[in-house]
Amino acid sequence: MNRxxxxxxxxxxxxKLSAQVQTDMYQYNIDLLNVREDKVxxxxxxxxxxxxxxxxxxxxxxxxxxxxxxxxxxISEFQAFNKKGTPIAVNRSDTNTWVIPDLEHIAAITYxxxxxxxxxxxxxxxxxxxxxxxxxxxxxxxxxxxxxGYFEEMPPRPYQVxxxxxxxxxxxxxxxxxxxxxxxxxxxxxxxxxxxxxxxLYCVPDTTWTQVGNTKVLVSFYSKExxxxxxxxxxxxxxxxxxxxxxxxxxxPVDRYAFLIYHEKIPKGLLADGLEHNNxxxxxxxxxxxxxxxxxxxxxASHEFFHIxxxxxxxxxxxxxxxxxxxxxxxxxxxxxxMTEYATIHMPxxxxxxxIQAFLKTVEAKIKGMDGFDNxxxxxxxxxxxxxxxxxxxxxxxxxxxxxxxxxIRLRELSNGKMGTQELMQKLIKKYGPEKAFxxxxxxxxxxxxxxxxxxxxxxxxxxxxxxxxxxESLQKVGLxxxxxxxxxxxxxxxSPGQISLRKAWINQ
Ligand SMILES: [Zn+2]
Numbered sequence: 001m002n003r004x005x006x007x008x009x010x011x012x013x014x015x016k017l018s019a020q021v022q023t024d025m026y027q028y029n030i031d032l033l034n035v036r037e038d039k040v041x042x043x044x045x046x047x048x049x050x051x052x053x054x055x056x057x058x059x060x061x062x063x064x065x066x067x068x069x070x071x072x073x074x075i076s077e078f079q080a081f082n083k084k085g086t087p088i089a090v091n092r093s094d095t096n097t098w099v100i101p102d103l104e105h106i107a108a109i110t111y112x113x114x115x116x117x118x119x120x121x122x123x124x125x126x127x128x129x130x131x132x133x134x135x136x137x138x139x140x141x142x143x144x145x146x147x148x149g150y151f152e153e154m155p156p157r158p159y160q161v162x163x164x165x166x167x168x169x170x171x172x173x174x175x176x177x178x179x180x181x182x183x184x185x186x187x188x189x190x191x192x193x194x195x196x197x198x199x200x201l202y203c204v205p206d207t208t209w210t211q212v213g214n215t216k217v218l219v220s221f222y223s224k225e226x227x228x229x230x231x232x233x234x235x236x237x238x239x240x241x242x243x244x245x246x247x248x249x250x251x252x253p254v255d256r257y258a259f260l261i262y263h264e265k266i267p268k269g270l271l272a273d274g275l276e277h278n279n280x281x282x283x284x285x286x287x288x289x290x291x292x293x294x295x296x297x298x299x300x301a302s303h304e305f306f307h308i309x310x311x312x313x314x315x316x317x318x319x320x321x322x323x324x325x326x327x328x329x330x331x332x333x334x335x336x337x338x339m340t341e342y343a344t345i346h347m348p349x350x351x352x353x354x355x356i357q358a359f360l361k362t363v364e365a366k367i368k369g370m371d372g373f374d375n376x377x378x379x380x381x382x383x384x385x386x387x388x389x390x391x392x393x394x395x396x397x398x399x400x401x402x403x404x405x406x407x408x409i410r411l412r413e414l415s416n417g418k419m420g421t422q423e424l425m426q427k428l429i430k431k432y433g434p435e436k437a438f439x440x441x442x443x444x445x446x447x448x449x450x451x452x453x454x455x456x457x458x459x460x461x462x463x464x465x466x467x468x469x470x471x472x473e474s475l476q477k478v479g480l481x482x483x484x485x486x487x488x489x490x491x492x493x494x495x496s497p498g499q500i501s502l503r504k505a506w507i508n509q
Pocket of ligand 1 (some may be wrong): 276303304307336337340
């Protein structure tokens with residue numbers, strides 16, 4: 001990585017300091033009224049401290065995205081000022097970090113942040129959705145991981161962000177934005193992790209609130225070409241959320257959830273991208289028309305929404321105390337992504353939204369999809385090495401989901417139909433939850449203790465080691481034939497009563 005030396009001429013100018021008083025919080029000001037060339041001005045009043053020097057960090061990585069993002073690349077014109085408003089020399093040690101001397105006496109840090117979504121929509125290689133976007137007077141999407149930072153030397157502190165915005169613009173987010181006046185909003189977060197976990201969409205509102213059980217769901221939509229579309233999308237989403245709620249035992253484990261959906265007209269093709277957060281999903285759609293949007297949205301949103309189970313309620317310490325510069329990755333991506341994808345394909349058939357034939361087509365697609373990857377690898381090793389093993393990452397959604405299927409059938413078999421992955425996930429939520437992490441090395445033991453001794457062997461063979469997953473054997477138990485040459489799954493013509501009842505317990509059909 002390049003090393004930059006970023007020195008500011010000391011006597012050129014000084015800054016007029018704001019009237020804000022230094023507290024224990026990070027106090028940010030973001031000015032969306034003065035967006036120039038896709039760049040926004042950001043000011044930070046650091047928390048009170050006694051540090052001789054502070055290392056300011058913008059994330060190299062973010063939770064849920066298993067590749068280096070180097071979000072510091074979007075930061076420019078970084079400056080620090082002392083209490084007299086005089087600029088202080090700052091050393092940019094690499095793309096994502098700045099060393100600031102005499103931090104104790106720093107009264108303001110200013111920089112500009114560029115948006116990155118333009119590149120994403122233009123399919124520029126390397127463009128990633130955790131970036132932000134600023135369009136003067138029309139729309140902004142703030143992903144705080146690319147806008148705000150923290151000091152490595154300080155323990156976690158709360159954040160308060162003041163945002164200048166156009167009159168009539170509304171902030172859609174999982175966090176609660178308080179309006180101070182027509183053009184100023186304020187939002188608070190308990191710490192950095194919670195701030196970056198809640199992106200915000202700013203625009204003239206096209207929003208619909210809907211209630212699913214005890215959960216308030218916000219659907220917020222932006223498109224330059226279309227308005228009043230959020231209610232169409234909310235109606236579609238509501239149907240699937242009701243089924244998800246039933247699938248999860250009648251109660252969703254979140255109070256509030258936000259879908260932030262951005263559409264942009266592109267001449268041809270369809271670009272769909274989603275990134276899960278604990279209480280929201282940002283969806284980006286590039287398409288010529290809106291015809292296929294509801295269906296594509298359901299596809300992305302149902303997977304992302306199931307992340308409220310894991311990692312939100314079930315996660316390792318590595319996720320809870322995520323290191324944004326050099327994270328140690330958890331070994332359980334098979335759980336976070338594989339089990340989430342399994343719930344996404346299992347729920348529609350279990351809830352009788354689709355036929356068994358349609359479900360089996362999805363299973364066949366997963367089996368064929370798995371073929372493009374090295375299936376002899378250990379899924380736990382693929383997880384801790386996810387950054388280096390990018391070419392294998394997508395197999396968590398193929399083989400990972402099929403591991404979920406085999407595990408579900410095995411659990412149903414061992415419990416006489418009473419317990420499957422749905423019940424296992426509920427037990428894990430009860431044991432852990434959003435604020436209580438599991439020890440990465442202990443999870444298989446815990447899951448075994450919550451289920452059956454035989455399950456430890458299952459994890460050893462198919463998750464820790466790369467043994468061929470028992471598809472034929474598992475499907476046979478529920479009266480399905482798997483042809484491993486043609487890669488087809490079909491219903492047996494004369495299933496036994498035992499096979500019929502196990503299938504009923506598994507998929508309710
Ligand atoms: Zn996912």
